[in-house]
Amino acid sequence: MSGYQVDDATVEEIETERATYEPITEATRRLADLCIRSQVDAASTARALEHLQAAIDVLSQDVAEGPYGLRHSRQGPTRPWGNAVVGVRNPVAPPLKVVHETDHVWSDFELSSAYEGPPSLVHGGVSALILDQLLGEAAAAAGSPGMTGTLTVRYRRGTPLGALRAEARVERTEGYKTFAVGQICDAEGVCVEAEGVFILPRWARSEQEQPERFE
Numbered sequence: 001m002s003g004y005q006v007d008d009a010t011v012e013e014i015e016t017e018r019a020t021y022e023p024i025t026e027a028t029r030r031l032a033d034l035c036i037r038s039q040v041d042a043a044s045t046a047r048a049l050e051h052l053q054a055a056i057d058v059l060s061q062d063v064a065e066g067p068y069g070l071r072h073s074r075q076g077p078t079r080p081w082g083n084a085v086v087g088v089r090n091p092v093a094p095p096l097k098v099v100h101e102t103d104h105v106w107s108d109f110e111l112s113s114a115y116e117g118p119p120s121l122v123h124g125g126v127s128a129l130i131l132d133q134l135l136g137e138a139a140a141a142a143g144s145p146g147m148t149g150t151l152t153v154r155y156r157r158g159t160p161l162g163a164l165r166a167e168a169r170v171e172r173t174e175g176y177k178t179f180a181v182g183q184i185c186d187a188e189g190v191c192v193e194a195e196g197v198f199i200l201p202r203w204a205r206s207e208q209e210q211p212e213r214f215e
C-alpha cells in the first residue's frame with residue numbers, strides 16, 4: 001500500500017524539517033481561531049488577506065505531490081506529520097501528543113473554537129476523530145496495529161471546548177482483531193466513550209514487515 005515510506009532522513013534532517021514547518025503550522029492554527037473570532041473591520045481584513053495571499057504564493061512555489069503519508073526513518077522518529085489528529089505539519093490537527101504507557105495511551109490537549117459543534121461544545125465528529133486515533137494508538141502500542149473496522153461512540157454529556165484528556169486501552173485481541181476502549185474527559189469526568197475494533201488488513205497479514213501504524 002502506498003503512503004508508507006521508509007527514507008534515509010537523519011535525526012538532524014528531521015529536526016530541521018520540524019523547525020522549518022512547525023511554526024507556520026502553529027501560526028495557521030492561530031489563524032483559524034482568528035478567522036472565527038476576529039472583530040477587525042473590513043479594511044483590516046482585506047489587508048490581512050493580501051498578506052495571506054502573499055504567503056500562499058511563496059509556499060506554492062514548491063509543493064510535494066499527494067499527501068504526506070507515514071514516513072519512517074532508519075535513524076529518526078516515525079513521522080505521521082500530516083495526520084489529522086497528531087500531525088505536527090497539519091494545522092487541522094489540534095495536535096495531540098499521545099503518551100504510550102505499558103497498558104494504555106493518553107493525551108492532555110486543548111481544543112480551540114475551531115472545533116466547535118453545539119455552542120461552546122466540541123463537535124461530535126471531532127470527538128470521534130480523536131477517539132479513533134487514541135484507540136488505534138492503543139492497539140498499535142499493544143503490538144496489534146489495525147485499521148478501524150467499527151467505532152462506536154457514546155456521547156454522555158456535552159464536551160466543553162478547552163482543556164481535555166483522552167485515554168484508551170486494549171480490552172482484548174481475537175486473531176487479527178483488536179478491541180479497544182477509550183474516553184474523553186473534562187475536569188468533571190467522562191464526556192464521551194468509545195469502543196472500536198481494529199483489524200490488521202488482509203494486505204498487511206502477508207507482509208514480512210507489518211506496519212507499525214495506520215494513518
Ligand SMILES: CCCCCCCCCC(=O)SCCNC(=O)CCNC(=O)[C@H](O)C(C)(C)COP(=O)(O)OP(=O)(O)OC[C@H]1O[C@@H](n2cnc3c(N)ncnc32)[C@H](O)[C@@H]1OP(=O)(O)O
Pocket residue numbers: 132133134136137140141145146147148149150175176177197199200201202203212213214215
Ligand atoms: C501508533 C499507531 C497509531 C495508529 C493510529 C491510527 C488511528 C486511525 C485509524 C483509522 O482511522 S483507519 C481508517 C478508517 N478505517 C478504514 O479505512 C478501514 C477500511 N476497511 C478496511 O480496510 C477493511 O474493511 C478492514 C481492514 C477493516 C477489514 O478487511 P479485511 O479484508 O482485512 O477483513 P476480513 O474480511 O479478512 O475480516 C477479518 C475479520 O474482521 C471482521 N471484520 C471485517 N470488517 C469488519 C468491520 N468493519 N468491523 C468489524 N469487524 C470486521 C471480519 O468479520 C473477520 O472476523 P472473523 O475473523 O471473526 O471472521
